[in-house]
Each structure stands twice: as structure tokens, then as C-alpha cells.
Amino acid sequence: MADAPKSLEDQLEDQKEQLETQIKELEAQLMRSKEGYLKILGALEFSAIQKQQAEKAATETTTEVVDP
Numbered sequence: 001m002a003d004a005p006k007s008l009e010d011q012l013e014d015q016k017e018q019l020e021t022q023i024k025e026l027e028a029q030l031m032r033s034k035e036g037y038l039k040i041l042g043a044l045e046f047s048a049i050q051k052q053q054a055e056k057a058a059t060e061t062t063t064e065v066v067d068p
């Protein structure tokens with residue numbers, strides 16, 4: 001009878017270790033996903049700025065051609 005609780009305790013310890021490992025792996029995966037997401041947001045912001053600058057330059061060029 002004394003062996004049964006020990007066996008159960010060993011099983012629970014194994015499950016605990018497996019879950020700890022799984023949590024660490026998922027946290028690492030989540031961090032990589034967050035980093036990728038932030039890189040994409042940065043690229044989108046950069047693209048939007050470039051688009052605005054190109055539109056502004058095109059407007060200024062058109063205005064200069066019309067004014068003279």
C-alpha cells in the first residue's frame with residue numbers, strides 16, 4: 001500500500017515536469033510570434049511612411065509643373 005502513493009507521486013511529478021517543459025516551449029514560441037508580429041507592424045508603418053512621402057513628392061511635382 002505504501003508503494004501505491006509513491007507511484008502516484010512519481011506520476012504526478014513526471015506530469016508536472018512535462019507540463020513545465022511544455023509551458024517553457026510555448027512561451028518561447030509565443031515570444032517568437034510576438035517578435036515576428038512586431039517586425040511586420042514596423043514594416044507596415046515604414047511602408048505607409050514611404051507611400052505618404054511618395055504621394056507628397058508627386059503632389060509637389062505636379063504643383064510645380066502647373067504653377068510656372
